Amino acid sequence: MSLVHTVELRVRYAETDRMGVVYHANYLVWCEVGRTDFIRASGVSYREMEERGIGLAVSEASMRFHAPARYDDLIRVQTSIAEVRSRGVTFDYVIVRADDDARLVSARTSLVTIDPTGRMTAFPSDFRTMLEQARDAT
């Protein structure tokens, strides 16, 4: 059972398209917002990770769209950890509309750990421990 971290955001006009709903690629941006906040809540910011020379590059992403978000909706992104590996981490996301808890999108992204030249590398042990503790929190 992973910690589930929740962050709220409000849908921007810029994020809608002419169908009147949020353009589908933007949900991946919201996943990034959720992931960033999850990592920060675990004890270190992703910016600090990068300053120590560790980047996280998305290697796989998948999304299922259940219902559309609309302009000005208040949104909750619920992020949890599915798996921690020596060279990467997988996050799960559930994106819901805040006012009625309707599930809008479920998503998963796998990230690999890279050094500043873009090569895969192992997590420093403190980061890995931090993520494992978040994964095992209840």
Added chain:
Amino acid sequence: MSLVHTVELRVRYAETDRMGVVYHANYLVWCEVGRTDFIRASGVSYREMEERGIGLAVSEASMRFHAPARYDDLIRVQTSIAEVRSRGVTFDYVIVRADDDARLVSARTSLVTIDPTGRMTAFPSDFRTMLEQARDAT
């Protein structure tokens, strides 16, 4: 064997992020560019579809990231049809760098047919036939 339709685009500065490469969500936008061009090449524009009251809403999307695209790269999006259903269609994409044909991203999106109120509906038969012919072209 589906028709494979290729469209070229050049990476915009706006599409990069501070890792120096294209931000991952933007590849979904390029898939949309490929899909739009595929549909147009099949005989009707997606804009005309919408004018006849048929929209295509993305219901599932998945991407695998093999190598990053960089600013100013010339990119080829190769789009084909995986499946045509009465109420939807699934597209496959291979995104390559034009100058060395390196595979950057493979992706799949499933779309459902909706009416102007957002409800699922069946393809008009002429659209469905058009897509099936593209799917069966060699």
Added chain:
Amino acid sequence: MSLVHTVELRVRYAETDRMGVVYHANYLVWCEVGRTDFIRASGVSYREMEERGIGLAVSEASMRFHAPARYDDLIRVQTSIAEVRSRGVTFDYVIVRADDDARLVSARTSLVTIDPTGRMTAFPSDFRTMLEQARDAT
């Protein structure tokens, strides 16, 4: 003296570019966030405006960039009204970094009131009064 309404946001990775800073066009999106929140704080949401058939289309925009915002910075958008017209409204924005109040961008956007067909129209008097009261608040 207009009311100055402040909204906070955190810089998303998606908003940066390969120069390592926020891509300049994204500040206009933050102005929209500021404006939306200003209008909501004045007593009606922009979504409700649109539901009553009144849209606001940007007719002019200008920005001066003083210093760059960076990934994960906490940002404050300070929005005020410069002018209310029968068929439009002009907003001023100051975008600052929250932790040291450094001024990053100053901007102005003029908006015109349009009906659902895109034609210019006059503000309903209650909206106009609401905006004039915000403009005159101290």
Added chain:
Amino acid sequence: MSLVHTVELRVRYAETDRMGVVYHANYLVWCEVGRTDFIRASGVSYREMEERGIGLAVSEASMRFHAPARYDDLIRVQTSIAEVRSRGVTFDYVIVRADDDARLVSARTSLVTIDPTGRMTAFPSDFRTMLEQARDAT
């Protein structure tokens, strides 16, 4: 009289908003596409500039919106040089719809020359000469 360089692009679904037209901030992205192509046509790519340690950061931007672009429109961005300075350059843009030459947006951006640390610096003389020749071409 500056050289006027024209580049074409097609409006992406992602670039529209729920008003049914192109979201205003995206025109600045198209200006960047026009400017990049202008520079390339002058003899060096902006990517090569950056590889030589010279960046161009936008210091001011202004846009007037005359008519909206819509999904799938073919667009022409006409870019010219308004001014070359020792530490910067100003570009003018006219964005038109290709099928009827309707003027949609006029814009201007001023850019300053920066080194890799973000400090203002002078143009290398070959870049400056190149831009001056483009400015004086007829």
